[in-house]
Amino acid sequence: MKAVCWMGKENIQVHDVPDPRILNPRDAIVRVTRTAICGSDLHLYDGYVPTLEQGDILGHEFMGEVVEIGPGIDKKKLKVGDRVVVPFTIACGHCFSCEEKLWSLCDNSNPNAWFAEKMMGYSPSGLFGYTHMLGGYAGGQAQYARVPFADVGPIKIPDGLSDDQVLFLSDIFPTGYMAAENCNIKSGDTVAIWGCGPVGQFAIRSAFMLGAGRVIAIDHVQDRLALASAAGAETLNFEEVNTLDALRDLTGNRGPDSCMDAVGMEAFGHGALYLYDRIKQALRMETDRPVVIRECIQACKKGGTVSIPGVYAGFDDTIPLGALMNKALTLKTGQTHMMRYMAPLLKRIQAGEIDPSFVISHRLPLADAPEAYKIFRDKEDHCTKVVLDPWAEGAVAA
Structure with missing residues (x-):
């Protein structure tokens, strides 16, 4: 064969x-x-x-x-x-x-x-x-x-x-759905989803199925953002805006009720930490680029939920565990x-x-x-x- x-x-x-x-x-x-x-x-x-x-x-x-x-x-x-x-x-x-x-x-x-x-x-x-x-x-x-x-x-x-x-x-349909379910969505909630690839697209639609009032989709590929918009999501291009500032503005400075990393180990980003991840990953001193995990933890409202359907391979640096703990966030993930x-x-x-x-x-x-x-x-x-x-x-x- x-x-x-x-x-x-x-x-x-x-x-x-x-x-x-x-x-x-x-x-x-x-x-x-x-x-x-x-x-x-x-x-x-x-x-x-x-x-x-x-x-x-x-x-x-x-x-x-x-x-x-x-x-x-x-x-x-x-x-x-x-x-x-x-x-x-x-x-x-x-x-x-x-x-x-x-x-x-x-x-x-x-x-x-x-x-x-x-x-x-x-x-x-x-x-x-x-x-x-x-x-x-x-x-x-x-x-x-x-x-x-x-x-x-x-x-x-x-x-x-x-x-x-x-x-x-x-x-990818069950993966996007479980990722949305892991967000603990209540009717009318605001869900922010990083990554508008195939899993992200199904997560957007699943979040609405589960009662989300707003979905904010984050990516930099226009075709993907257009698909997200067609499903009713508000969209952010992270190459054009500061994602964390934009999410504060869109949520009255409270933050999304839940944040989802539908990107995984090869995330793109900006700034010193992103450069740090690229160098360490290239040298095989770090398995993944946890850019999106950091932003999800930082952006999520106090007492909110972070869902991670994105695939990660092993060990990562500079995860803001202090924010995860002190903001009383719930973290849910898994195949x-x-x-x-x-x-x-x-x-x-x-x-x-x-x-x-x-x-x-x-x-x-x-x-x-x-x-x-x-x-x-x-x-x-x-x-x-x-x-x-x-x-x-x-x-x-x-």
Whole structure:
């Protein structure tokens, strides 16, 4: 089969690789019909997340048709021919964390848990296509994918909905929704969201669904700001205004009720601290650029909530813990507990409350993935989200 392989920093190639096989009784094999490039994939592309190996198959946003199931799967739950969306987190369904509905913290799905424990103390769940520290699972930017614990994660898709409408149930729609839910929104609240990429776009719409009265969206890419404005958000371009001063002015000097970091480890900014982060990150003395976390903590009202769906890899400097503590802020974050949100959000799509395909700007064959990564990373050609078709004409191996 053909698959998108990580071959080194800024080096993505499409190669012929062996087809996946059933390895465990609760596995399934999915013929991938649509897959996407996620903003967190760009952290791998840029070489900021450790424990990738040359040839690893990328991708954690994918869907398709079940073509084979293991002997341990109840056919009432999943059968050959089912059309499914696969969540990016992998969960066994039976451990302590899964029984608590903390699906992204599954105790059994990361075979390399010891590795993650050295960085984090305890391991989260395994993830598709996202380093060996998080399981070393082959990703879904391929023609076929092996799905472990397939009787737990994948959600069946009814007839009448296109792949484009439901693909983002695999990650970014539930991620944006959980991030908004983590803001503890009360009716009429003001929510400030840093980052108007795909997750930020879904977070904006989810915040309104949850009762926010105002959403203030912060970015510097005009296409993204326009999408945010179309959803009803007020927008700030951080290259044109001082974000903290502007938020004080917009909220009567109180600050937003909640602030969300939908950017993560490669945030842009200005000033001495931003330069400090760039230098330390380049020298591998700091894993991330926590520009947005600082601003969220500083901007949030006293007693407010800071939500962090943005991906971070490890250890960061100059986080204003004094402000976090003395302002009595609540901090909520985490990989998305996907199985908690997929079914309810599918119902919202069916009801016509939202069509997630609004975020797609580029539909390309798998063969174009190397160029697509660069276009998405560099925000060229008005790119907001890339969807790849593994079976489109022109999907030839490198």
